[in-house]
Amino acid sequence: MRTFETVLAQIEQRIAADGLTVGDRLPGERQLAEQLRVSRSSVREALRVLETLGVVSSQVGRGPDAGAVLISRPDGTLADLLRLNLGLTTMSAREVLDTRLMIERWSAARVTAAPAAMTEALSAMDAATSPEEFVTHDIAFHVALTDAAGNRLLSAVLRALRDALVSNAVEAVRRLGHTGDLQADHRRIHRAIEAGDAAEAVEAVTAHLARAYPGLSPSHNVF
Amino acid sequence: MRTFETVLAQIEQRIAADGLTVGDRLPGERQLAEQLRVSRSSVREALRVLETLGVVSSQVGRGPDAGAVLISRPDGTLADLLRLNLGLTTMSAREVLDTRLMIERWSAARVTAAPAAMTEALSAMDAATSPEEFVTHDIAFHVALTDAAGNRLLSAVLRALRDALVSNAVEAVRRLGHTGDLQADHRRIHRAIEAGDAAEAVEAVTAHLARAYPGLSPSHNVF
DNA sequence: AAAGGTGTATGGTCTGACCATATTTGGTCT
DNA sequence: AGACCAAATATGGTCAGACCATACACCTTT
Structure with a gap:
């Protein structure tokens, strides 16, 4: 000892x-x-x-x-941990978790309106002037989606995954531009949630991720 | 800095x-x-x-x-971290992740035979003389299932979740006995994997979790 | 060739020192 | 009396140098 x-x-x-x-x-x-x-x-x-x-x-x-x-309260430490485990598989991990989050969230049918934080993040992304700023609010958008679900543990894991992936996200935004299709995807997700259309929401999230990370084929190398 | x-x-x-x-x-x-x-x-x-x-x-x-x-390989540390975040929602988190793991694993159709480690764990559980010993090999069984999938990050998260839940598992085994239905479930999962029957495997895992943690209704409070 | 002994660099720990910083304290001025 | 400012002080952060027990690599011996 x-x-x-x-x-x-x-x-x-x-x-x-x-x-x-x-x-x-x-x-x-x-x-x-x-x-x-x-x-x-x-x-x-x-x-x-x-x-x-x-x-x-x-x-x-x-x-x-x-x-x-x-x-103090433990906060960023899980992100540190997951960042060290970062590999090529992380992206697909996020994809899966995100999609499943949507599925479960809607099948549980416990939420009927999009959280206010999502709307705020949407506006902030419109006003963003740099990829970095855009990604900041992009993360806030997805975190709000996750948080509203209620499982704090998985929420923390997902938030950590996204924080760990911040550099990838910035690169994607830089490549695609931060005023175009990505925001359209976000609005589509937002609309689907407000409309309570689970299937559409899942499909929107999947399409969004496919656009942001084009090298990724669905369910490829996921597990 | x-x-x-x-x-x-x-x-x-x-x-x-x-x-x-x-x-x-x-x-x-x-x-x-x-x-x-x-x-x-x-x-x-x-x-x-x-x-x-x-x-x-x-x-x-x-x-x-x-x-x-x-x-070295990150092993117990994530469990330490997650233990600090342990709440009532953890169990359902494991359920969801486990089921999704199965789905994705089989939809990717990249594995056709059950890993040898699963077979070993199955025998070890048969030979176990105490709930604690049973749970040790029980964890090995599920870890083998996850590891074979190939996503090391999610694999680590799941392993940590299970390690954090060890006390719950021991209690469940003590309640149900370690020679009866649980092993039958394991064999059913094992059989489904060897047969390459994805749908059956998912259903078997779901049934197994439902038996081990009866207080849990499907998709309840999951996200 | 096999067995055993020895040297050596390692991680673990301790001591003592110096620095920049933020709080406290005390004094000064109004 | 109250407000303001400057010095005193203990803190965390860092460094340099030392000693110890340990385990490996190498060499000697058989």
């Missing part, structure tokens, strides 16, 4: 024992090292792991009084 | 540029520090992050010659 791993365990235990929650502070690195009878290096390595897991976040210069580490 | 973060980025880039894959080695910590003009501490913090993300794994005493850090 490496030292920083025992530190990790003791910090976790301390968080649980003291009932620390989001916003609370841990002791400073030096104080933590002294309390646990280890070097500051080991404490730092443990904190780095906790930071990677989204448990704490550090910030410099908190002056005297009060520790400098605080409990 | 903290130093170890730039180190992180440079290591990631190096992995991509050199086409490093599972089993390949990175330079040693000292050499890496010298190449990137940073201290060994910063390199170590970066490596700790990569280790947390499941990208590398370190081991001491590799003697002269050859670096000591090697690229």
Whole structure:
């Protein structure tokens, strides 16, 4: 058992024992090292792991009084993880998940109106002046679609996938132009959702992805 | 931008540029520090992050010659992460992903025989003497099913989901007994795969999940 | 050729130091 | 008394250098 791993365990235990929650502070690195009878290096390595897991976040210069580490909420870490697993298969993974999201969402028939966030994103994409800006709102559009569905876990996975694919998306937008067919696709999806037409929505999403990533044949190399 | 973060980025880039894959080695910590003009501490913090993300794994005493850090397969880390996101919706997420995996796998029609690992797991489940042991091989069975499909990213996500759900699975096995219907389901799935009957395989998986997690109505609260 | 011993570079850890930063504190001015 | 500003201070971030136990590569011995 490496030292920083025992530190990790003791910090976790301390968080649980003291009932620390989001916003609370841990002791400073030096104080933590002294309390646990280890070097500051080991404490730092443990904190780095906790930071990677989204448990704490550090910030410099908190002056005297009060520790400098605080409990935070895990957010971007899944994206980091998936980005490292990025390969040629990722794109088709997104395609499948997106289509299935649509299918399930509509077969459940729990939503009858397009979320306001989708409408906002649509307008923002119209006003975008660069591919990067366009993609930002493009992601927001699809995230809104996913979020409305209600499964937070899968929603997080999909959001992470899209964040990881941001560079691919920018390239696609640059290639196709950000004022043309892509927006037409988005409006078609939006219309289908407002109309409550599940089959049309699924087909629209599939067509949209096929246009954005033309090298992709349906169901090819998906699993 | 903290130093170890730039180190992180440079290591990631190096992995991509050199086409490093599972089993390949990175330079040693000292050499890496010298190449990137940073201290060994910063390199170590970066490596700790990569280790947390499941990208590398370190081991001491590799003697002269050859670096000591090697690229590894992300395994338990995603499960750790997803466990933090665990909620009531996870089960239905697994159900959907599993079924879709089957559909896509067979519609692609790229596999005609059941993997040997599935057969092995089937026998091991027969020989199991405790629910825990049964679930271990149960997971192996489903993982083999997923792995044969070829999308490593989704495969990792599914494996993580199952690992995160291990306690639920053990409980289900304890409730149903580990010699009866569950194994019958597995054999039905296995038979369908060997026969190349996609529709039957999907139906078998769906039925199996419905039996294991009876509180779940199809497509309920899935997205 | 096989077996065993040894050297060596490695990761793991520690110590002690310096820096830039943000908070606190204390003093100054109005 | 109140508002404002500057110095003191503890923090996280980084670095350099050292020591240890370990496991591999190589060489000696049989």
